[in-house]
Amino acid sequence: MKKISVAIDGPAGAGKSSVAKTAASVLGYVYIDTGAMYRSVAVYAIENGIDIAGERQRLIKCLGDIDISLRNDGGRQTVYLNDVDVTERIRTADASMGASAVAVIPEVREKLVSEQKAMARDGGVIMDGRDIGTSVLPGAELKIYLTASVAERAKRRYNENIERGMECDYDEIERDVRKRDENDMTREVSPLRKADDAVLLDTSDMTFDEVVGAVTDMIREREADVL
Ligand code: DC
Numbered sequence: 001m002k003k004i005s006v007a008i009d010g011p012a013g014a015g016k017s018s019v020a021k022t023a024a025s026v027l028g029y030v031y032i033d034t035g036a037m038y039r040s041v042a043v044y045a046i047e048n049g050i051d052i053a054g055e056r057q058r059l060i061k062c063l064g065d066i067d068i069s070l071r072n073d074g075g076r077q078t079v080y081l082n083d084v085d086v087t088e089r090i091r092t093a094d095a096s097m098g099a100s101a102v103a104v105i106p107e108v109r110e111k112l113v114s115e116q117k118a119m120a121r122d123g124g125v126i127m128d129g130r131d132i133g134t135s136v137l138p139g140a141e142l143k144i145y146l147t148a149s150v151a152e153r154a155k156r157r158y159n160e161n162i163e164r165g166m167e168c169d170y171d172e173i174e175r176d177v178r179k180r181d182e183n184d185m186t187r188e189v190s191p192l193r194k195a196d197d198a199v200l201l202d203t204s205d206m207t208f209d210e211v212v213g214a215v216t217d218m219i220r221e222r223e224a225d226v227l
Helices: 018-028 034-047 056-065 094-104 106-119 132-136 150-163 172-188 208-225
Strands: 006-010 032-033 066-075 076-081 125-129 142-147 201-203
Touching: 006 018, 006 094, 006 132, 018 032, 018 125, 018 142, 018 208, 032 066, 034 066, 034 076, 034 094, 034 125, 056 106, 066 106, 094 125, 094 150, 094 172, 106 125, 125 132, 125 208, 132 142, 132 150, 142 208, 150 172, 201 208
Parallel strands: 006 125, 006 142, 032 125, 142 201
Antiparallel strands: 066 076
């Protein structure tokens, strides 16, 4: 069966990356986490003392020095920034805020989108992000827009934090989810929106396994169609 290109977009906390990663491993696809790339640019700025909002030109001048690679180290997805493992570092709160700030810079998007297109050139990828179906892979054979209600996404994030032993406040998490939605959906460059030809999958009332099942079924069906 010919492998296809799959674009998964949607708001923060909809479960895109866990679903995409699991579906990729079940079907033997390469998983590409584009959010990790925006997060890596943010970490570069933070570590080099660049104020993202105030020193945009300085960051733009450095873009050529930023080398991001997504690797699979024995089944574990790792992220390297200039050959340093930043897999954990990019998940911190300052990296999340920074990623949202670098994502509005057109030059940053241009660099990352062109690298993402190159990574997907040979197909067989499941790529997740905000603009995959609309601008990175507009010709993807399957586009999925994965979403869930704000309350459900906040609840999932809250439970994840509690499981990891992190102290957290539900109301604060819900505010953060709303804020990130607003940032992602209202920014001028490549705002988050469902591509016209994307399948809408609202996971509010679905278990994780049900979502993975629905996504893998859709991929298998498309593979059969494009045979
Ligand atoms: O999916 P994530 O939370 O790791 O994404 C981090 C930030 O990067 C988020 O604010 C949205 C932005 N992003 C983007 O603008 N385009 C993408 N393709 C992926 C992420």
